[in-house]
Amino acid sequence: MDEKDWRFLKVLYEEKNITKAAEKLFVSQPALSYRLKQLEEEFDMKLFFKRKRGIEFTSEGEYLAKYANDMLKQLQQTKDGMLNMQKKVKGTIRLGVSSNFAQYKLPEILKEFSKQYPHVQFMVNTGWSTKVMDLLGTSSVHLGILRGDYDWNGERFLLDKERLCIISKSEIQLKDLPNLPLIDYHTDSSLKRLINRWWQETFTMPPLVTMETDRQDTSKEMVKHGLGYAIVPEICLRPSDELFVKGLSYKDGQPVLRDTWLMYQPDSLHLSVVKAFIEFLRNQQG
Numbered sequence: 001m002d003e004k005d006w007r008f009l010k011v012l013y014e015e016k017n018i019t020k021a022a023e024k025l026f027v028s029q030p031a032l033s034y035r036l037k038q039l040e041e042e043f044d045m046k047l048f049f050k051r052k053r054g055i056e057f058t059s060e061g062e063y064l065a066k067y068a069n070d071m072l073k074q075l076q077q078t079k080d081g082m083l084n085m086q087k088k089v090k091g092t093i094r095l096g097v098s099s100n101f102a103q104y105k106l107p108e109i110l111k112e113f114s115k116q117y118p119h120v121q122f123m124v125n126t127g128w129s130t131k132v133m134d135l136l137g138t139s140s141v142h143l144g145i146l147r148g149d150y151d152w153n154g155e156r157f158l159l160d161k162e163r164l165c166i167i168s169k170s171e172i173q174l175k176d177l178p179n180l181p182l183i184d185y186h187t188d189s190s191l192k193r194l195i196n197r198w199w200q201e202t203f204t205m206p207p208l209v210t211m212e213t214d215r216q217d218t219s220k221e222m223v224k225h226g227l228g229y230a231i232v233p234e235i236c237l238r239p240s241d242e243l244f245v246k247g248l249s250y251k252d253g254q255p256v257l258r259d260t261w262l263m264y265q266p267d268s269l270h271l272s273v274v275k276a277f278i279e280f281l282r283n284q285q286g
Contacts, residue, residue: 001042005035005039007068007072008021008025008036008068009064009068010065010072011024011025012055013057013065013069015054016055018032018033018036018055039064043060045058046058046060047060047061081271088119088272089117089119089273090119091271091273092120092273093121093122093123093142093143093277094122094125094140095142095143095145096131096132096135096136096140096145097125097126097144098127098128098145098147098188099126099128100147100235100236101147101235101260102126103236104235106124106145109281112284113277113280116280117273117276120276120277125141128188129146129148129150129188129190130188130189132144132146133152136265139265142274143262143263143277144262144263145262145263146263147188147191147259147261148190148258148259149190149259149261150261152261154264154265154266155265155269156261156262156263156264157261157262157282158259158260158261159260159262161259162233162257163234163247163248163255163256163257163258164195164231164233164247164256165232165233165237165248166229166230166245167223167230167232167237167241167244168223168229168230169223169224169225169226169243169244170244172229172244172246174202174246177229178203178205178208179208180208180228180229181227181228182207182208182210182211182228182230182231183210183219183223183227183229183230184209184211184212184213184219185212185213185214185215186212186213190258191233191258198248198250198256202251211227216232219232220232220236223243224241224243234247262278262281
């Protein structure tokens with residue numbers, strides 16, 4: 001087995017489907033199937049079995065997939081360490097980033113960082129903050145940028161605070177919200193909890209949800225067309241949206257804020273490229 005086989009097994013274990021794994025690996029399905037058959041012959045045991053909608057790993061196959069994942073991590077750590085020995089800010093930073101932050105703020109950050117450190121590359125994995133937590137927990141990324149509050153045993157520092165807002169096509173009164181159409185959207189649990197907490201403190205009846213979308217941006221477009229209102233974090237708002245925006249507050253007058261955190265393991269600071277990126281973010285705050 002070599003690095004190529006490790007990657008085959010890792011992706012196949014994630015996808016549980018040969019066709020999808022082949023597409024992700026940019027190889028043909030017959031080529032992947034042939035190599036998997038060779039691996040079974042090499043180990044002289046059944047590693048996978050077919051199911052109606054994909055494949056399942058046997059106990060031996062799962063053990064081998066875990067080995068492959070561990071070897072890929074060790075290989076990456078070795079490459080990181082060797083680059084770090086050169087005492088230059090050079091190499092690849094692996095980032096897990098909340099989708100909204102990745103869309104609205106990360107591009108400018110990476111652009112400015114690259115001006116100072118042109119020999120640094122980035123591998124960025126985006127998704128809900130819960131996904132970023134999983135990436136951090138499995139050491140798949142050096143750094144995680146998450147929105148909301150999560151338990152974390154490593155290092156962290158606050159990157160930003162943003163307010164939650166009501167958006168609508170024209171001005172509306174907060175007291176009327178329970179009777180107005182709400183355009184809801186799928187999001188991570190931390191934001192849902194924050195919105196629900198404010199709503200339950202403010203109203204005694206549930207919101208009138210008339211639409212549910214898969215993305216925050218889709219909800220915003222519906223609002224632009226006068227189909228209802230939405231509750232969104234201000235990070236996604238632009239003056240060009242031409243919407244009525246009202247910041248939310250609790251009964252005591254405190255604004256409803258959502259935190260954005262940078263999280264990482266202390267060991268990551270041994271890598272000059274990671275240390276430089278963290279210092280860059282800290283300096284930007286100043």
